[in-house]
Amino acid sequence: MGANMSMSMGRAVIMDEWGLGLNVDAFLVRALLAGCAVAIVAGPLGAFVVWRRMAYFGGALSHTALLGVALGFLLGVEPIAGVSFVVVAVALILGGLQRVRGLSLDTLLGVVAHAALALGLIVASTLEGVRIDLMGYLFGDILAVGWADVAWIWLSIAVILGALSFLWRDLLSATVHADLAQVEGVNVRRTDVIFMLLLACVVALAMQVVGILLVTSMLIIPASAVRSLSRTPEAMAVLAAGTGVISVCAGLWASYLFDIPAGPGIVAAASLLFVGGMLVKSRA
Amino acid sequence: MNSLIPLIEVKNVDVSYSGHCVLSGANVVVRRGEIVTLIGPNGAGKTTLVRVMLGLLRPTVGTVSRQPGLSIGYMPQRLSIDPALPITVKRFLQLGSPQGLRKDQCAEVLEEVGAGHVIAQPMQGISGGELQRVLLARALLREPDVLVLDEPVQGVDLTGQAELYRLIEGIREHRNVGVVMVSHDLHVVMAQTDHVICLNQHVCCAGHPSAVSVHPEFVALFGTDVASTLAVYAHKHDHEHTLDGHVEEGHVDGREHVHVHGESCHHG
Numbered sequence: 261m262g263a264n265m266s267m268s269m270g271r272a273v274i275m276d277e278w279g280l281g282l283n284v285d286a287f288l289v290r291a292l293l294a295g296c297a298v299a300i301v302a303g304p305l306g307a308f309v310v311w312r313r314m315a316y317f318g319g320a321l322s323h324t325a326l327l328g329v330a331l332g333f334l335l336g337v338e339p340i341a342g343v344s345f346v347v348v349a350v351a352l353i354l355g356g357l358q359r360v361r362g363l364s365l366d367t368l369l370g371v372v373a374h375a376a377l378a379l380g381l382i383v384a385s386t387l388e389g390v391r392i393d394l395m396g397y398l399f400g401d402i403l404a405v406g407w408a409d410v411a412w413i414w415l416s417i418a419v420i421l422g423a424l425s426f427l428w429r430d431l432l433s434a435t436v437h438a439d440l441a442q443v444e445g446v447n448v449r450r451t452d453v454i455f456m457l458l459l460a461c462v463v464a465l466a467m468q469v470v471g472i473l474l475v476t477s478m479l480i481i482p483a484s485a486v487r488s489l490s491r492t493p494e495a496m497a498v499l500a501a502g503t504g505v506i507s508v509c510a511g512l513w514a515s516y517l518f519d520i521p522a523g524p525g526i527v528a529a530a531s532l533l534f535v536g537g538m539l540v541k542s543r544a
Numbered sequence: 545m546n547s548l549i550p551l552i553e554v555k556n557v558d559v560s561y562s563g564h565c566v567l568s569g570a571n572v573v574v575r576r577g578e579i580v581t582l583i584g585p586n587g588a589g590k591t592t593l594v595r596v597m598l599g600l601l602r603p604t605v606g607t608v609s610r611q612p613g614l615s616i617g618y619m620p621q622r623l624s625i626d627p628a629l630p631i632t633v634k635r636f637l638q639l640g641s642p643q644g645l646r647k648d649q650c651a652e653v654l655e656e657v658g659a660g661h662v663i664a665q666p667m668q669g670i671s672g673g674e675l676q677r678v679l680l681a682r683a684l685l686r687e688p689d690v691l692v693l694d695e696p697v698q699g700v701d702l703t704g705q706a707e708l709y710r711l712i713e714g715i716r717e718h719r720n721v722g723v724v725m726v727s728h729d730l731h732v733v734m735a736q737t738d739h740v741i742c743l744n745q746h747v748c749c750a751g752h753p754s755a756v757s758v759h760p761e762f763v764a765l766f767g768t769d770v771a772s773t774l775a776v777y778a779h780k781h782d783h784e785h786t787l788d789g790h791v792e793e794g795h796v797d798g799r800e801h802v803h804v805h806g807e808s809c810h811h812g
Contacts (some may be wrong), residue, residue, distance in 0.1 A: 311629040433639045436625055443598050443618040444640050444686065483628075490630045 291402045291512055291522065293410045297417045298462070298469045298478065299504025304424055304497035305462050306479035306504075308455065311435050311493075315480050316366060317354065320373035321463045322475035324350045326380030328464075329397050333390050334383060339397075340412075343464045350376065351460035355453055400471030400523025402512075413465055420458050431455055432493055469508070470523035481530040482507060485537035503533050550575055551614060551690045551722045552597050557606030559592050567592050568746045570606070572724075573739075574690055579716055579723040581733045584743035585765060590726045591621060593743065594694050597724060614690065617683030621694040621726075623675065625667050633662050633670065633678050640682045653681045657711060672699030676708060684715070690722040691715070697729065705729065709736060730766065 309318050325343045332342025350372065357368050384392045393401070405413075424431075433441040434448045442448045466475045482503035483496065490496035511526030554572040558565060567589035574580050574597075582590045595601040596608055598618060610616075625631065637650045654660045659677035662670050670678065676696055683691055696712065697705040709732045716723050727733050733740060734753040742748045748761035756762050 311626050313626060429639070435629070436631070436636065436639060437620055437623055439595075439598075439600055440618060440620050440623075440640070440682075442600055443616055443692075487628050487630070491632070492630055492635065496630055 287403050288512065288516065290405050290407060290410050292509065294405045294413050295402055295469050295508035295512060295526065296505045297410075297413045298466050299482070299508045300501045301417045301420050301424075301462055302466055302478040303482050303499075303501030303504045305420075305459060306481075306483040307493070307497045307500050308431060308435060309459070309479045310483045310487075314459075315476060316369050318459060318463060318479050319476040320354065320369040320376075321347050321351055321460055322467060322472050323373035324376035324380070325464065325467050325472050325475075326397060327376045327383065328380075329392065330380045330383035330387065333387050333392060340464065340468070343467060344461070346376075347460040347464050348457060351456040352453070355456050396471075397467070398471050398473050399521060400467070400469055400474065400526075402469045402522045402526075403515075405468060409468065413468070416461060416465055420461055423454065423458055427451060427454055427458075470526055474523055474527050477527045477530060478504065481527070481534050485530065485534040488537055488540050503530065507533060549611060550609075551611050552724070553609045554593070554597060554603075555607045555609075557593075557596055557603040557608065559589070559596060559601065560604045566745060567596075567743075570596075570743070570747055571750075572597065572741060574722045574724055576689065576722050577716065577720050578738045579713075579725060579736060580739045580741065581737040582724070582726045582741050582743055583728070583730065583733055584748070587745075588743040589745050590743055591694060594692060594724065594726060598692060611689070615686050615688045617686050617688030617691045617721075619676075619679045619683050619691070619693045619696055621698065623679060627668050631667050633659075633665055633667060636667050636678065637682050637685055641685045645685065649685065650681075653684050654678070656684065657681045658707070673701065673704040673708070676700055677711075680708075680711070680715075684719075688721055690724065693723065693725045695726050695728070697727075705732075712736075 309315055324346055328343035328346030329339045330342070331346060332339035335342065354369065354372060357365070357372075381394075384394070396404070430441070430446045430448075430451045433444070433446050434451050438448050441451075462479070463475050466478045470478055483500040485503050486496055486499035490499055507526050507530035510529035511524075512522055514520060514529065515522040515525040550573045552572070552574040554570055557567065557570045559567040570589075570593055572580065572593065582593060584590055592601065596603050598616065599608070599610070633654070634650050637654070638645060651660060651663055654663055654677075657677040657680050659674050659681065662674050662678065667675075667678075676698070680693075680696065683693075691712075693712065697708050700708060709729070712723060712725070713736050715721065725737075734757055737753050739751065740753050740756040741750045742756055742759070742762050742765065744761075744765060748765060749756050749759040751759075
């Protein structure tokens with residue numbers, strides 16, 4: 261189901277002129293539940309992406325997701341299974357590639373991201389008898405998630421949050437200074453690999469909400485928006501999660517009210533909050 | 545712990561990156577209560593040797609032994625925390641000590657290094673001198689047996705440098721720790737160090753400062769002017785290092801000179 265089709269359905273069930281009727285349709289409830297779950301986990305992980313200057317890494321991972329979708333169709337498995345597999349594999353490869361000589365990681369990420377995106381589009385175009393809803397995957401199709409998806413997303417979120425809180429101290433220590441952490445007994449290599457796996461999982465989940473091309477925004481915009489309000493790393497992580505949730509609610513509401521696509525609506529809402537955060541900073 | 549057994553001992557260590565040798569035949573012994581200083585030009589392998597001693601880098605050849613249960617306080621050469629990470633000095637100090645600190649321990653150690661006033665400040669907002677003191681405090685919070693300090697006075701003004709060196713000297717005395725220090729400040733090195741290792745991809749010379757400062761390789765590395773201010777006399781040298789550290793036999797001014805190389809010095 262395409263994003264635009266979902267949207268026209270959404271338009272049809274508005275109860276009053278503000279779109280705040282109580283008789284909200286189930287698809288909207290599912291979208292809210294799925295979106296908020298992803299926002300809650302994207303906040304803290306996004307904070308680490310910002311602190312570690314890995315925004316481009318997140319972007320590269322999400323670009324490879326389309327290849328996962330295409331491979332999923334090719335092999336006849338759920339697209340999300342294909343996405344999870346490809347994104348995790350690419351995360352591990354990129355983790356290892358950090359040691360390649362002569363090219364910066366930045367450049368390698370650019371190569372991998374666009375090679376995977378191109379390959380994904382090629383594979384998708386050759387599939388016989390299947391028309392992949394490219395717009396849905398590139399820009400998100402949150403209004404199309406089913407109850408099973410919602411349950412699956414919340415389960416994944418619980419696991420990722422658990423792993424993240426277990427890893428928190430080591431990850432923070434390694435983010436501040438990897439060698440210092442290593443000398444002080446942190447297994448930095450293992451910590452980095454687990455972090456990349458968690459990031460890969462969040463990318464696969466966020467793809468369903470805002471789409472491949474906007475995944476990075478779910479990670480970095482809420483986290484950067486609350487930087488000026490935060491005094492501790494934990495506060496920034498929690499506030500980022502909260503900002504993400506507000507963005508999801510506002511974006512879906514705007515989508516419902518103004519008949520705009522949901523994924524971009526969410527990202528636009530987060531961006532407005534980011535601008536608000538900047539204004540707070542310039543005043544302080 | 546037995547003070548006769550070295551805290552850290554590096555034996556005949558070579559380090560190569562993809563076939564290119566950056567350090568060869570390095571020997572270092574660190575004992576409790578001693579300050580060992582590594583000197584040498586940029587690219588001489590000082591930081592490489594430090595990383596080997598810390599266990600961050602596995603030597604290509606040779607062995608590194610650390611006393612069992614050795615607690616190392618490490619002060620890295622640079623620390624750059626992204627401005628987007630909100631972290632106070634206190635939190636930074638707590639990060640280094642997993643086994644729960646006493647309530648006022650951070651404040652006490654910060655006072656000890658003369659940086660008590662920055663405890664509540666963000667890490668990115670303190671000066672270079674304060675940062676070095678905070679890093680030193682984090683190393684001390686681990687109640688180390690040995691302190692490994694990679695250029696501890698980097699980014700500190702001259703007055704601050706002298707204070708920091710006095711501080712390190714005091715810590716060595718009060719806490720009876722071994723200290724390994726990378727330094728560029730030859731005057732301080734010569735005045736305060738027990739053992740100097742002069743590196744230029746191999747150990748050029750090593751020993752007590754008074755011996756090293758007159759060693760021909762030292763003189764060749766740092767120049768006659770520097771050496772003569774540090775030593776009673778200085779003399780010319782029978783080989784030179786090219787820019788990449790390669791040893792070239794020959795005489796700068798034709799004067800003959802004979803000296804004895806250490807056993808780790810493979811070009812004698």
